[in-house]
Amino acid sequence: MRIVQIIDSLETGGAERMAVNYANALSEKIEFSGLITSRKEGLLLNQIDKDVSYLFLKKKKKIDFGAVFRLRNYLKNNNIDIIHAHSSSFFIAVLVKIILPKIKIIWHDHYGISQDLSSRKNISLKVSSLFFTGIISVNSDLKNWAKFYLLCSNIIYLPNFILDSSFSNEKLSLNGFESKRIICVANLRLQKNHILLIDAANVLKDKFPDWTFHLFGKDFNDSYSHQLKKKVNDLQLQNTVYFYGTTNNISSSLLQCQIGVLPSVSEGLPLAILEYGLNRLPVIATNVGEISKIISSEKEGVIIESNNLNALVAAIEKLIESEKYRNEIGLNLYNKVQKDFSAKTIVSNYLLWLKSLITFTA
Known part of the structure; x- marks a missing residue:
């Protein structure tokens, strides 16, 4: 053909x-x-x-x-x-x-x-x-x-x-402390609900001040983008939440992170979850679209309802506090992605x- x-x-x-x-x-x-x-x-x-x-x-x-x-x-x-x-x-x-x-x-x-x-x-x-x-x-x-x-x-x-996305020699050094990073890979669109993640960062910053949030995705420089950045400034999260825009080698950044999050209110079957899995990251994602077909049990990740701040905070806190749990579900998701996706x-x-x-x- x-x-x-x-x-x-x-x-x-x-x-x-x-x-x-x-x-x-x-x-x-x-x-x-x-x-x-x-x-x-x-x-x-x-x-x-x-x-x-x-x-x-x-x-x-x-x-x-x-x-x-x-x-x-x-x-x-x-x-x-x-x-x-x-x-x-x-x-x-x-x-x-x-x-x-x-x-x-x-x-x-x-x-x-x-x-x-x-x-x-x-x-x-x-x-x-x-x-x-x-x-x-x-x-x-x-x-x-x-x-x-x-x-x-x-x-x-x-x-x-998913295919191996290591197509570039670009190596981006992330802000924050090593082994204490949370990543979200999603273009800055309303449906991706970065606002919820910023609210979670604000709740967690006092209990876990060394943990930081790293947001990757296309910045359209629109009202939603401006709203996100204003919120970060208003909550004084400039040293907790970082925006990076797009990168040609997301794998390099994923390897520097310990938790992957996707807080969307709407999805199809997001590649971000597959990328997290391919890099053995433990994942927290909302129960929208086909995400539950990727993360089909609590052994493969944490599924929460969309727009539920308390659930997101609790899930992040649980993963932060147990490296053993992070490693277990990260490995299980990796095996699932390799088998089915x-x-x-x-x-x-x-x-x-x-x-x-x-x-x-x-």
Whole structure:
């Protein structure tokens, strides 16, 4: 098979990282693996494997015929069979299929606000789904939504998977005391609920003054970002809570931390939890999205209800006070991630599904 991934940008979001993960993993499994970014490059450009063919379309507007024809030429020149379109990149994939009708489109739904799908309406996506050969949903709720709302019957649930993210020589030295760091990897968006984590840091600072919180993720410099930083200043937590923005080598930072936290109010299947697990970190996460499928028992991590400050504080306190407990659940989560969320397992299922679709539609 000859497959290309297409994504709007290469910034450090979950959908973007999965596009890179698929391209890299497939480069060892199929005849041709490519990656196309339509609108914007970013830090993830440095994580593309040398065996992956890469194209930047330089798309300037929603309907950019120059970008469409550049995409068409690339697909024709490389004899591509399948476009694997992530998130909103389905639109340019459909435009090019009108010109190259033999091309098959797989759409990958990474929608992160899966707690309120009843209000998710997208007419252009619904019409475009007539052109899809198949749909991949990253959680069960999204799969059910696609069955109900979209016009494509070939829908599969495939969880996200993790690859070794040590693609960079960048080594970031974290603030705070060694062996007393708590990390949160999440772009600065409202749904990630960093406010709850800052409130927890404020409650814990007197009892555990040496422990610090380290927040990694894209800073959009918007009202939410300003609110977070103002809160840190107002509570005088400048030496307790640190913001780092994005990094090209999160593994280097994870190795310097002892606890991983994700306090989101809404999620799909977050890569951050898988990254924590791959680095043997004990995890505290909220019971949203598919997180309970990763952390399915208290032996693999601590699940709390969202927006529950007391529960978050108690969970952090318990992990701080017992290194033995931290090591046990960190190891158990590592084993779970390796078993159920490895590239080998999920990419094998993906390729079997694609082969069945191609045979069915041939």
